[in-house]
Amino acid sequence: MRIGTRAHHPLYEQVAGELRKMTAFIRQEAIEKAREIQLKADEEFAIEKSKLVRQETAAIDTQYEKKFKQAAMSQQITRSTLANRTRLRVLSSRQELLDELFQQARDQISGIAAKDAKKYETVLKDLVLEGLFALNEEKVSVRARKKDAEAVKKAIEEAEKEFQESVGKEVSAELDEEDPLPEGSAGGVVILGGQGKIEINNTFEDRLRLLEIDALPAVRETLFGKNVNRRFYD
Template identity: 75%
Template sequence: MSQSHPLSEDQVAGELRKMTAFIRQEALEKAREIQLKADEEFAIEKSKLVRQETAAIDTLYEKKHKQAAMAQQITRSTLSNRTRLRVLGGRQELLDDLFQKAREKVTSVAGSDKKKYQATLQGLILEGLYALNEDKVAFRARKKDYDTAKKAAAEAVKEFKKNVGYEPTVTLDESEPLPEGSAGGVVIVGGQGKIEINNTFEERLRLLEIDALPAVREALFGKNQNRRFYD
């Protein structure tokens, strides 16, 4: 059986140095591992935060872009509506002025040319006779037109008889004359007073405005005049 010899102080010191160096080396390696792990986790967390912030910035930018686009659209729509209203208002003023001049022209017809006015009344009365097609018909006129209207009625009866084959009785209803401020024309009454055909100049012009307005607009402003304001 061999006998062990005690280590000298130098040997003990050397062993301690080796153990210390080994422990230090192990600690350094462990520290490097911890550092690498920490750097990796930091990089992952940093990348995650960057992605989150980037997504948040993109979302905010998209929201602001939509808001700006919406504001621009509203502004454009508002300006377009204002422009459209100004243009339509100007057109309506032009049309109103046009029809007002037509009213003034119509009003002057009755007093400027008696023969022409009588022929016009004849046509208006004849139109009423055709529409009613009755044996007895009455008509109303302005007091100052009574003589002219009676002559016009007589000629209308002749033409009606010639075209239809019988002669209706047409009388002037003096109980309810048309207003003196009226532009002229007549109101034909039939159906035992229950049917009235308004052939005054004001009424015919009003109907003309309604019927002719699209054609007048097209003549003045062209086709599809309002389409560009709504597209």
């Protein structure tokens, strides 16, 4: 009697079955391991992707914030530049108007002597007398335009009398005909004391200059409004 073939031998069948089980187990393990690796890879990919997205988002936000600040700064500079240009134009226009007004005043005072000689003599007397009171010296000299010489001499005489009546002492004021004021002067006098070291400038030009300084705030307020000095001249 012959023994059956090896393929049908019980021991063979047992071994083959074990091998199939082992192969199936290994295959299952490999599938699960592959799935685990895939899940871990997907998780790491998602984490890395999220990290990259956050980094890129932060970079974009930083870049946007930087550009926004630059744009805001540029806008502020532009606005400030335009405001300064407007302010300067307004100041320039206002200063031109003020200069024109004061020039008109200069032109008017230049014609006082020619229009009313008597009134001019009274003005000269008051200017000389003011200098006598300010210096309070026994002897002073007076400078004036050559064409005003006679009028100034009369003004000096009257001023000396008024000074003596007011102060109770005599004063001698002499017209300095060797060093007169320029003929281009609008008029008025310069009184010298302290042996020529002290000078009181009572010419029309200087008095007008002082008046411009004193009256300028009021003139600005009258022309341009109450708050103009605070808004444009601070």
